[in-house]
Amino acid sequence: WGSQLATGSGGTMTQTEPQTEILAPVQRADRVLSLDVVRGLAVLGILAVNAMTFFWPHEVGMNPAIQPGWDADALLGWQIQDVFFRDKMRTLFSLLFGVSIFLVGGLRTDLDRGRLLRSRLFWLAVFGLIHGAAFWFGDILFLYALTGFIVMLVRSWSARRLLIVGTVLYLILCALYVGMMWSMTLMPPDQLQASITEQGGHMTPEQLAAAIQAMTGDAWSVTVHQFQQWLAVVPIVAVVMIPVTASLMMIGMGLFKAGFLAGRRPTWLYVVSILLAAGCLYLIWGESSAIAASGFDFIQAMTRPYATFLVPLVSLGYASVLILMVRFGMSLILYPLISVGRMAFTNYLTQTLIMTTLAYGGRGLGWYGEIGWPEMWGIIAVVWILQLLWSSMWLAFFRMGPIEWIWRSLTYGRLLPLSREAAA
Numbered sequence: 001w002g003s004q005l006a007t008g009s010g011g012t013m014t015q016t017e018p019q020t021e022i023l024a025p026v027q028r029a030d031r032v033l034s035l036d037v038v039r040g041l042a043v044l045g046i047l048a049v050n051a052m053t054f055f056w057p058h059e060v061g062m063n064p065a066i067q068p069g070w071d072a073d074a075l076l077g078w079q080i081q082d083v084f085f086r087d088k089m090r091t092l093f094s095l096l097f098g099v100s101i102f103l104v105g106g107l108r109t110d111l112d113r114g115r116l117l118r119s120r121l122f123w124l125a126v127f128g129l130i131h132g133a134a135f136w137f138g139d140i141l142f143l144y145a146l147t148g149f150i151v152m153l154v155r156s157w158s159a160r161r162l163l164i165v166g167t168v169l170y171l172i173l174c175a176l177y178v179g180m181m182w183s184m185t186l187m188p189p190d191q192l193q194a195s196i197t198e199q200g201g202h203m204t205p206e207q208l209a210a211a212i213q214a215m216t217g218d219a220w221s222v223t224v225h226q227f228q229q230w231l232a233v234v235p236i237v238a239v240v241m242i243p244v245t246a247s248l249m250m251i252g253m254g255l256f257k258a259g260f261l262a263g264r265r266p267t268w269l270y271v272v273s274i275l276l277a278a279g280c281l282y283l284i285w286g287e288s289s290a291i292a293a294s295g296f297d298f299i300q301a302m303t304r305p306y307a308t309f310l311v312p313l314v315s316l317g318y319a320s321v322l323i324l325m326v327r328f329g330m331s332l333i334l335y336p337l338i339s340v341g342r343m344a345f346t347n348y349l350t351q352t353l354i355m356t357t358l359a360y361g362g363r364g365l366g367w368y369g370e371i372g373w374p375e376m377w378g379i380i381a382v383v384w385i386l387q388l389l390w391s392s393m394w395l396a397f398f399r400m401g402p403i404e405w406i407w408r409s410l411t412y413g414r415l416l417p418l419s420r421e422a423a424a
Contacts, residue, residue, distance in 0.1 A: 032263070033331055038261070041092065041341075042341075049086055051380055065295065065296050095249070097148065098256075109156070118152075128145055147242050159258040161254075162253050166249075174309050211369075216361035222360050339392040398418050399417060
């Protein structure tokens with residue numbers, strides 16, 4: 001995810017030798033372990049968040065109790081995902097992507113690295129368009145590429161400025177969202193019900209059955225329906241998700257420049273972060289329990305002030321645990337997770353291929369609408385194990401994941417060495 005100025009032999013260049021500078025991906029020995037291990041957690045954790053939308057219509061995410069066979073086991077499975085994974089993994093990804101914008105692009109005065117960053121974001125957008133249109137409507141790559149083109153403009157800001165602006169923007173957006181959702185309670189009952197239905201907050205059994213049937217037909221009809229879903233999501237992503245993602249990317253970039261995400265801050269600061277995260281999780285668990293007790297009341301389920309405002313603190317707590325583990329010599333234990341992080345792009349897309357093969361009709365096994373939370377956690381666990389094993393085995397022989405190799409080769413405009421035995 002990073003880049004460095006390197007000579008043909010792999011050594012770092014100084015500014016006194018611009019005539020021989022070439023841009024090359026960061027070498028394994030120069031990678032920041034704290035970033036790789038946190039990215040590994042994020043890419044595994046994002047599967048737990050996305051699993052629902054692979055197997056069920058997105059309306060089920062708003063009210064999982066409409067699933068057939070909903071019981072106490074299903075509730076527990078949903079709540080574990082809701083409290084410990086939902087939004088926390090996307091936030092981690094956003095923070096880390098902000099870091100990568102700075103690592104690849106450097107300061108805005110570095111024109112060569114700026115061109116490299118724009119190339120990198122362009123090809124990421126291409127990957128995102130293909131992934132979203134042809135495979136899964138929940139793609140996040142296109143969102144990150146678009147947001148990256150905005151956030152790259154502030155990559156020369158100081159850590160302090162990035163943290164202040166990013167945090168203030170995030171808090172303002174959260175307040176606007178919570179206020180907007182709360183204001184719905186002031187609507188007349190008929191208008192409120194119409195608004196809830198329009199936003200997908202109410203789904204009859206007949207509508208649920210129809211939505212499931214649309215994803216379990218022949219390969220062509222499933223592909224068309226998936227494409228239509230993606231088209232409907234793109235405007236929402238552009239309007240709603242870009243601002244909040246930009247704020248998180250700025251916070252991530254600022255935290256890296258300040259040394260936090262690089263693992264260079266005092267141990268006590270990471271301990272405080274972990275304790276704050278634990279407190280936030282306690283509050284979010286209570287909020288989640290209240291939502292379930294309400295029968296997933298739409299306003300209560302969507303407003304969620306604790307989860308909305310406190311998610312970044314939980315994500316940073318997760319990162320702090322891993323950073324301290326690296327600091328205290330546990331890198332060997334974490335190596336499989338580090339490997340997953342180094343192949344995050346490959347693993348993210350592989351998750352889509354596995355899950356859609358299981359879920360979609362026509363071009364897969366057609367399990368869509370049949371997998372409850374207990375079974376879903378079993379599938380998630382199997383994929384996690386496979387990716388931990390696969391990533392470690394692959395990187396024993398190759399420098400980077402296969403999708404990373406394609407992306408970086410397109411970005412640099414030349415075929416990069418893939419085998420670990422290949423000359424640098």
